[in-house]
Amino acid sequence: MATILSNYSLSILTITILLSSTIYQAIGQVDNLPVKEKLSHFRVYWHDILDGTTPTSVQVVKPLPNMTNGFGQVNMIDNLLILGPELSSKVVGKAQGFYASTSQQELSLLMAMNFIFTEGEYNGSTITILGKNAILNEVREMPVVGGSGLFRFARGYVEARTQMFDAKSGDATVEYNVYVMHI
């Protein structure tokens, strides 16, 4: 039994060494590619629509009882990304994900969302935004933690500025300036 086991461990070890040398070679090849990173900057408007017959932002978890700042609330979003602050301007993608109220001391959200572009050369490419959004601040910076398509290897940040907030419906329009490094 002990022999079988040690033979088994030996072959696992061999496989592991073979695999890691293959991976090492693959990494070596990628390192040799003449990859040049680009910095892109663009601006989109994010429309959070909670009212009406076709809301794009839906509360899926209610705030916890007896907590301030809506602590515990979660909204799932499939928001439009538009070139201008008006809903009539050109739609260039969607913001899909969720935001959650994560602070008991201030009005602050955890944003976790993909920007999925649907126009021109960006069609099908995505970036992923994950960060803290202290929504009462005039400018909120959040990290871009990854991307796909034209935005492979993306990293960067966004600056979010509220353009419109309707206290009655909760609807908001937020300008997102995106700064992203990618290949």
Ligand SMILES: *[C@@H]1O[C@H](CO)[C@@H](O)[C@H](O)[C@H]1NC(C)=O
């Ligand atoms: C929470 O709030 C409700 C209604 O406002 C109240 O009846 C209840 O006692 C509170 N619970 C705690 C643990 O404070």
Ligand SMILES: *[C@@H]1O[C@H](CO)[C@@H](O)[C@H](O)[C@H]1NC(C)=O
């Ligand atoms: C974007 O890509 C999808 C899927 O490939 C395609 O159906 C759609 O027509 C494209 N849109 C534009 C504006 O190119």
